[in-house]
Amino acid sequence: MTNWSIILSISKTHLLSRIKQTGVAALGVTFGIGTFIILVSFMTGLNGLLDGLILNRTPHVHIYNEIKPSVKQPIDYYEKVKDGFKIVRSVKPKFTQTKIHNALPLMKQLNDDPEVKGAIPQLKAQIFYVSGSIELGGNLVGIDVKEEVRLFNFGDYVVKGDPSALANYDNGILMGAGAAAKMSLDVGNTVQVSTVSGDVFPLKIVGIYQSGLSEIDDIQSYASLKTVQRILGESRNYITDINVKLYDIEKAVALAQRLEKQFDVTAVDINTANAQFETGTAIRNLITYAVSITLLIVAGFGIYNILNMLIYEKMNDIAILKATGFSGRDVKYIFMTQALLIGLVGGFFGILVGYGISVVIDNLPFETQALPTIKTYPVNYDISYYVIGVVFAMVSTFLAGYLPARKAEKIDPVEIIRGQ
DSSP states (O other): OOOHHHHHHHHHHHHHHTHHHHHHHHHHHHHHHHHHHHHHHHHHHHHHHHHHHHHTTSOSEEEEOOOOBOSSOGGGGOGGGTTSOOOOOSOOBOOOOSSOTTHHHHHHHHHHSTTEEEEEEEEEEEEEEEETTEEEEEEEEEEOHHHHHHHHOGGGGEEEEOTTHHHHOTTEEEEEHHHHHHTTOOTTOEEEEEETTSOEEEEEEEEEEOOSOHHHHTTEEEEEHHHHHHHHTOOTTOOSEEEEEESOGGGHHHHHHHHHHHHOOEEEEHHHHTHHHHHHHHHHHHHHHHHHHHHHHHHHHHHHHHHHHHHHHTHHHHHHHHHTTOOHHHHHHHHHHHHHHHHHHHHHHHHHHHHHHHHHHHTSBOOBTTBTTOOBOOOOOOHHHHHHHHHHHHHHHHHHHHHHHHHHHTOOHHHHHHHO
16 A cells, blocks of 8 residues: 555655755746746737728628629620630629629618628728828718628727717718828818819718727728718619628628528638638647647756756665665655646746736737737737646656656665665
């Protein structure tokens, strides 16, 4: 019967008698676990930030009418060349409206679907911004601002003014930060908006919108859906895009396929729209975990070397223990216990170090015009990273202590005493 209280007492005595070596071994675990937590928390936080910048503003399903060439060309209707080889040059797109047919009933059906969090309209128009002698080409997007704020965190990207002003002010515009800067305009100023047909409308700037993507902020602005419909001279059912947000993003592909077949529209799911972005996220996560696990393995080798040297220094103690009745298995348990104690202490302090430095990073100021909604460095405090750190610390120290402990188990006390 193994007496664990005696084994634990001897293990503590061995560790405390070589406090410097014990401290170095524990510090190896501490810095290995701490670095793992810091790295994985920061990198996954950064990945979450980048994902949020894209996914928060990207609909799970985007519905619109795509302009594309006719599948069947006029020559296909000519019976005499029906079975011949035909070459058609300079194919023109077929005449089609950009508006979605029966958009309002379609939105109602989507909003009645229990799997849909919300389906909201947009109306995109090509315009010119006119301010004095300056004229810039751009896009004006008509939106339901309250629903945009609710479903797509639209308000987070309004760096000046209040997005709700669009709903309360008929001739308001949320102007892109890049376009506003080029034209020296600010909240409260008036900008003239000219359509491609030449009609000019004055709009008051009620806010500045900044997405963090300069190619968007330089050209794109937002107004209420009614305002853009009035500028284009269209009716209230004139809608060019419908953005759908689901409760479960995994169902986006199936919904997009069903909508295309049922309503003869183009429906792009979020996976298709962001395929390259998803690949980049997966690669960043892979690199993060590979580097983190490498750090833990290096710490494990450090523990192995220290315990190996400790056994050589404790040869006389091992001989005495075996001579006084301790079995080889008891000796093995003593050194295994030492390894686990080092892992437990080192893992505990590693959690404290990892959490403390993560908090410091989380409070460091990080301000850039490209990311207007971010004020500090992103950190992910997922509890699973701390659990993984402690478990890996215990496993690595167990494995690192197992081989030296097996060696101690097989030592012959007679050979040691004879050598003395």
